[in-house]
Amino acid sequence: MPIRVLSEKVASQIAAGEVVERPASVVKELVENSIDAGARNIQVETRDGGKRFIRVTDDGGGVPAGEVELAFHRHSTSKLTSADDLARITTLGFRGEALASIAAVSHMTFATRASGEPLGTLVRLEGGRVVTRQESGRPSGTAVTIENLFFNVPARLKFLRTERTERRHIDQWLTRYAMAYPELRFTLSHDGRNVFQSPGLGKLRDVLVAVFGLDIGAAFLEISDLQSPNFDIQVTGFVSPPSLHRANRTYITTFVNGRWVQDSSLTYAIIQAYHTLLPGGRYPLAVVMVALPPEEVDVNVHPAKAEVRFRDGDVVFRAVQKAVRSTLLERAPVPTFTPPSTAWPGLKSRGREERRERLASLAPRPAAEQLRFDGEPAKATKLEGGPIPPLRVVGQVGTTYIVAEGPEGMYLIDQHAAHERILFERLLAERQRAAVASQALLEPQPVELSPEAASLLEEHLEVLSSLGFQVEPFGGTTMLVRALPALVSETEPGQVLEDVAAALLAGDAPLEAEVEETVARQVCKRAAVKAGQVLERAEMEELIRMLERCASPRTCPHGRPTMIHLSVAQLAREFGR
Numbered sequence: 001m002p003i004r005v006l007s008e009k010v011a012s013q014i015a016a017g018e019v020v021e022r023p024a025s026v027v028k029e030l031v032e033n034s035i036d037a038g039a040r041n042i043q044v045e046t047r048d049g050g051k052r053f054i055r056v057t058d059d060g061g062g063v064p065a066g067e068v069e070l071a072f073h074r075h076s077t078s079k080l081t082s083a084d085d086l087a088r089i090t091t092l093g094f095r096g097e098a099l100a101s102i103a104a105v106s107h108m109t110f111a112t113r114a115s116g117e118p119l120g121t122l123v124r125l126e127g128g129r130v131v132t133r134q135e136s137g138r139p140s141g142t143a144v145t146i147e148n149l150f151f152n153v154p155a156r157l158k159f160l161r162t163e164r165t166e167r168r169h170i171d172q173w174l175t176r177y178a179m180a181y182p183e184l185r186f187t188l189s190h191d192g193r194n195v196f197q198s199p200g201l202g203k204l205r206d207v208l209v210a211v212f213g214l215d216i217g218a219a220f221l222e223i224s225d226l227q228s229p230n231f232d233i234q235v236t237g238f239v240s241p242p243s244l245h246r247a248n249r250t251y252i253t254t255f256v257n258g259r260w261v262q263d264s265s266l267t268y269a270i271i272q273a274y275h276t277l278l279p280g281g282r283y284p285l286a287v288v289m290v291a292l293p294p295e296e297v298d299v300n301v302h303p304a305k306a307e308v309r310f311r312d313g314d315v316v317f318r319a320v321q322k323a324v325r326s327t328l329l330e331r332a333p334v335p336t337f338t339p340p341s342t343a344w345p346g347l348k349s350r351g352r353e354e355r356r357e358r359l360a361s362l363a364p365r366p367a368a369e370q371l372r373f374d375g376e377p378a379k380a381t382k383l384e385g386g387p388i389p390p391l392r393v394v395g396q397v398g399t400t401y402i403v404a405e406g407p408e409g410m411y412l413i414d415q416h417a418a419h420e421r422i423l424f425e426r427l428l429a430e431r432q433r434a435a436v437a438s439q440a441l442l443e444p445q446p447v448e449l450s451p452e453a454a455s456l457l458e459e460h461l462e463v464l465s466s467l468g469f470q471v472e473p474f475g476g477t478t479m480l481v482r483a484l485p486a487l488v489s490e491t492e493p494g495q496v497l498e499d500v501a502a503a504l505l506a507g508d509a510p511l512e513a514e515v516e517e518t519v520a521r522q523v524c525k526r527a528a529v530k531a532g533q534v535l536e537r538a539e540m541e542e543l544i545r546m547l548e549r550c551a552s553p554r555t556c557p558h559g560r561p562t563m564i565h566l567s568v569a570q571l572a573r574e575f576g577r
Contacts, residue, residue, distance in 0.1 A: 019101040022160060023050025023149060024169035026106075029098035030144050031177055034058035035184070035258075036091045039141065041200070043187045044174055049166030051149055051157075059141040062114040065121045069130060071110075074100040092259060102146060104128040105153050109145040113138050127152050164459035171196065171451040175211045176253055176260045179287050182207045188451075195477065196451050208238060208287065213448030213477075215494075216285070219244050221331045223288065223323050233292040233316060235323035239270070240285040241332045242277040247502040247522065251285040256297055258289075261308050266290065269317045273324035277332075280531075288320060388553050388563070393540045400531040402540045409567040415535065415543065417556035419528035420521075422546045423487060424557040427520050431466055438468040439489030444482045447494045451477050453501035460504070463515050467523065471497070487527035499526055521557040 020026055027044055034042045037060030047053035063071055074097060102108065103125045113120030113136070122136035150157035160166060167190050178186040178198040185200025199206045209217030220238035237255075254266040270286050278284065298309040310316045391404035391411055402413040430436045449457070454477040457464065464471055468485030481493040488496050503522040504515065529535070535543070547553045547562065555561055 019097055020105060020149075022169060023054060023166050024173050026050065026054055026102055026146055026149065027056065027170050028173045029102065030054075030056040030146075031174065031186075032092035033098065034060055034142070035177070035181060037061045037142065039184065041185045041187075043189075044170070045189050046167065046170060047191050049160075049163030049190075050146075050170055051160060051163070051166065052147065054146040054149070055143060057141070057143040059139065062117075062120070062140050062142055063112040064114040065117060065119075068110065068112065068121045068123055069133075072100050072103050072125065072128065072130070100128065105156070106149045106151065107147040109147075110142070111136050111138055111144075112142040113140045115140045162459070164455055168452045168455045168459075171455060173260075175451060176255075178207050179204060179211065179253065180255045180258050180260060180289070195455075204238060204287065211450050212285070213450075215448075216240075216244065220285070220287075221327050224327045224330060233290065233296075233319050235288065235290055235320050237286065237288040239273075239288070239324050239327060242274065242284075242328065245278050245282040245284055247282065247499050247525070248505070249283045250502060250505045252283065253287045255287075255289045256299075256308050257291055257294065259299060259308070263308060265313055265317050266320055269320040270324050273321050273328060277328060286324070288324070290316060290320060292316070388548055390548070391544050393537060393544060395537075396535060396540065398531075399534050402535070402544070404544060406565075408569075409565055409571065411563050411565050413544065413547070413563045414531075414556075414561070415533070415540075416528050416531050417560050418543060418547050418553075418562040420524045420556040420558070421550055421553060421562055422543070423524040423527055424520055425550050425552070427467065427485070427487065427524060428517070431516065431520070434466070436466065436468040437486035438470065438483045439486045440470070440483040441481060441493070444480050445493050446474050446478050446480050447497050448478050449497065449501065452505065453477075453498065454479060456501055456504050457497060460515055460519070463519060464500075467516065467519055485523055485527075488523055491526060496523070496526065517557070524557060 019029065023046065027046075027050065031042060031044065034056060037058060039058035039060035041059050043055075043057045045053070045055045045057075099110075104127060106127075108125045109122065110125070111120060111122045117140075120136040120138040120140075122132075122134050122138075123130055124132040150160075170190075171188065174186055174188050175196060178184070178196075182198065182204045183200065183202040184198070186196070186198045187194065188196040196210065198210050205217060205220065205222070208220055211217070219241060221241055223235060223237050223239060249267060249271070252267050252270055254261055254263055254270075256263070256266075266288070270288060271283060274284050296311045298311075388411075389406040391406045391413075394403040394405055394410075396415075397403055397412070400415060402415055402418075404411045404413060427436065454473075457471065457479060458473055461471060468483070468487075470481070470483035472480050472482070474480035479497060481497065484491070484493060484496060500519050500522050503518050529543075553562060
């Protein structure tokens, strides 16, 4: 094909594809413009997850009447004048592409009045083309209404997710900016229902309470004010005490000069600061602000400005890690020690026979026939697919691994991973028969969640019900818990719901079966016997017997091996025989 210059229409849609990925992208760009315009109050309204309607209203400086049409030209901006300014960016927006890109793929109504002008201006655009312009009597500030997003880009429209999923992404963006700018008042409503409002009083902890609820917001530790000796870098924010943690990293939020960024090195620095303070596979909650001279960071490396590049990344990493670690060592409350139980979860200290009966009841039903060893032994690695051999319990190592003897050698079984597998298959089998054991709470308990967590759980109420939960919306971001799966009936309902939400937030699950398995895995992870728990021989033997009856005994539901095998031949080699 010959080389040709693309039409302005095609070029605009390509640019829009880079900037406007989904409705949340529109909210992000418009809110950033409002912040840059000096707004104190920013209101976001959506309908149908933002697919049909988005409106962002602010009380900022507005756009002068003579510059309104110019604002919709590509690469038109008031925030840069020369290429040198790219090295010292102090605003959230700077490329001059957002309004043009959004207008190119929507029906837009732009109403604005600049401070000091007697009348405002209202323009309507369709696909980036101005179709109406008129004077408008309105307060100073700007209101941008987006309708029928991607009406002229059906390929992009069909890739949008469910309304709840798109709302959740909008919740995520707005609550993050409320954290970054606690002095501003943000209000968010979906389909006429107010779901979030920040106080706007300048205190980050107040915003954390609005986002996470009173208990979690009050538990956060304020980061010690430390500065790097190399250059002027400041780390502020809040982190959770070691006793408060989640199942994945999605609750770690980082900002650089007021911009929410997804930077793996910053996230890793925060996680490293908790070294030896958190259980394995658990992550903290954190809202960390990094402020440094604009010339020390390049924000012009990603179309959506979600990534940054530091001039000296090692210095920033050390500053964040040191600030968080110092905060934890200085301000973390002394944890309350609870002696580990020698019984299985949900089981009081009773006679051995009663415990064995309890263990037997945890076996997956219907039970598979007894499996026998078949095939060659593995070579000192995790065992591959297929049944496991009959095993004889020898003992326990490190109160974490069960030592067993089997054909051709020794087997080490991870007691937590093995019990997870047992409970997982049992739970799914019961769910298939619509017979999941559920335990009603003595009194329904309200649990306050973050907006995105509450929206996600509300979206999957049927799946939760099928797995033994009885949960219902209770106004705002509060869920009312009436019953929990029997496996976790003795656990704090808030912890269970937060864990389930965190697991689902780790990635969009497009199929109902995947959602069911994600919830089931998280329930079983919390219910399973833990590493560090002393087991009696009868309990270890019963666990092995139940594992032998599992359909997939060699891995836990998360894919980790439940056991490794050291063959007699390998042991002989190690001893030089």
